[in-house]
Amino acid sequence: MFRIRFHGRGGQGIKTASQILGSAFFRSGFEVQDAPRYGAERRGAPIFAYVRADRSPIHERGVILRPDLVVVADESLVPIPAAGVLQGVTSNTLLLVNSPQTPELWQQRLKLGAPVLCLPVESEGEDRAGLPHIGATCAGAAARLVGVVARESLVQAVEDELAKLGADELEFNLDHALAAFDAFSRHAGRVQEGAAIEAGGYARPEWIDLEPDAALFAAPDVEGAATSEGAKTGLWRTLRPVIDYERCNRCSWICSTLCPDGAIRVEADHTPRVDYDHCKGCMVCVAVCPPHAIAAVSEAGARAEESPA
Numbered sequence: 001m002f003r004i005r006f007h008g009r010g011g012q013g014i015k016t017a018s019q020i021l022g023s024a025f026f027r028s029g030f031e032v033q034d035a036p037r038y039g040a041e042r043r044g045a046p047i048f049a050y051v052r053a054d055r056s057p058i059h060e061r062g063v064i065l066r067p068d069l070v071v072v073a074d075e076s077l078v079p080i081p082a083a084g085v086l087q088g089v090t091s092n093t094l095l096l097v098n099s100p101q102t103p104e105l106w107q108q109r110l111k112l113g114a115p116v117l118c119l120p121v122e123s124e125g126e127d128r129a130g131l132p133h134i135g136a137t138c139a140g141a142a143a144r145l146v147g148v149v150a151r152e153s154l155v156q157a158v159e160d161e162l163a164k165l166g167a168d169e170l171e172f173n174l175d176h177a178l179a180a181f182d183a184f185s186r187h188a189g190r191v192q193e194g195a196a197i198e199a200g201g202y203a204r205p206e207w208i209d210l211e212p213d214a215a216l217f218a219a220p221d222v223e224g225a226a227t228s229e230g231a232k233t234g235l236w237r238t239l240r241p242v243i244d245y246e247r248c249n250r251c252s253w254i255c256s257t258l259c260p261d262g263a264i265r266v267e268a269d270h271t272p273r274v275d276y277d278h279c280k281g282c283m284v285c286v287a288v289c290p291p292h293a294i295a296a297v298s299e300a301g302a303r304a305e306e307s308p309a
């Protein structure tokens with residue numbers, strides 16, 4: 001099975017790269033999975049996408065932990081551990097880095113024993129955030145490096161995935177995908193197909209019992225350290241939660257824990273108190289209180305009662 005991971009930043013076409021390569025494999029007769037994995041969904045944030053391709057049905061699921069090929073669209077991600085570019089890379093993994101540096105320099109830097117190639121091609125264009133969009137280029141290079149995807153399959157895959165963008169965009173991306181495919185002709189077949197991963201002998205992790213801390217200490221509190229205490233979200237409220245202390249059984253954690261704003265404090269005697277400066281009036285506490293001890297009261301009415309004209 002081929003296991004390929006693409007790493008880049010949001011806006012560079014990483015998802016597009018995996019879709020094109022996945023379609024190209026499929027058109028070459030392979031079973032395929034391709035999927036993107038986002039962190040923070042914003043332009044410039046690290047993202048990755050992966051492709052599995054095999055001649056028989058694929059039963060593996062989840063992200064690829066032992067890649068045969070890693071394509072890096074943005075070299076600045078390599079030293080960032082959270083980006084996971086080097087996760088599972090062994091001396092059998094081929095690294096393709098979009099970089100003006102030489103492969104030899106990358107090998108010296110990484111000291112992983114993994115073969116490295118660099119992508120000395122122009123970007124496909126700048127997006128609004130100024131990130132080079134190189135999805136089709138990455139896909140074309142990867143298709144050549146695996147050595148089992150025909151040029152015609154790559155052409156069809158780019159058409160499958162990008163025809164919706166219009167004739168000009170399609171031609172532009174096709175040119176770049178094919179230029180990368182041709183540029184790596186002398187490295188065709190460099191990616192070694194990984195072995196099947198056996199599920200036999202799998203040992204479940206040990207179950208660990210963790211004692212929960214008392215809600216008095218562990219429940220969220222908007223007044224706690226490093227919170228946005230200065231933002232008075234209480235100004236948004238149109239409904240106000242009002243606790244009926246006759247009904248409240250001092251369970252001491254449900255409303256305070258589930259309040260998304262940490263706006264219900266539990267006092268030492270287990271009495272909950274709503275912080276109306278920070279309660280935004282979502283009424284989650286009203287919905288979750290088991291004895292229905294919290295009522296939703298009109299904010300305008302409650303204010304009028306507090307300061308009668």
Ligand code: SF4
Binds near residue numbers: 247254272289
């Ligand atoms: S969830 Fe209800 S019963 Fe429990 S502390 Fe809050 S108001 Fe009281």
Ligand code: SF4
Binds near residue numbers: 260279281285286
């Ligand atoms: S209404 Fe929402 S924000 Fe206000 S105390 Fe209840 S759960 Fe928290």
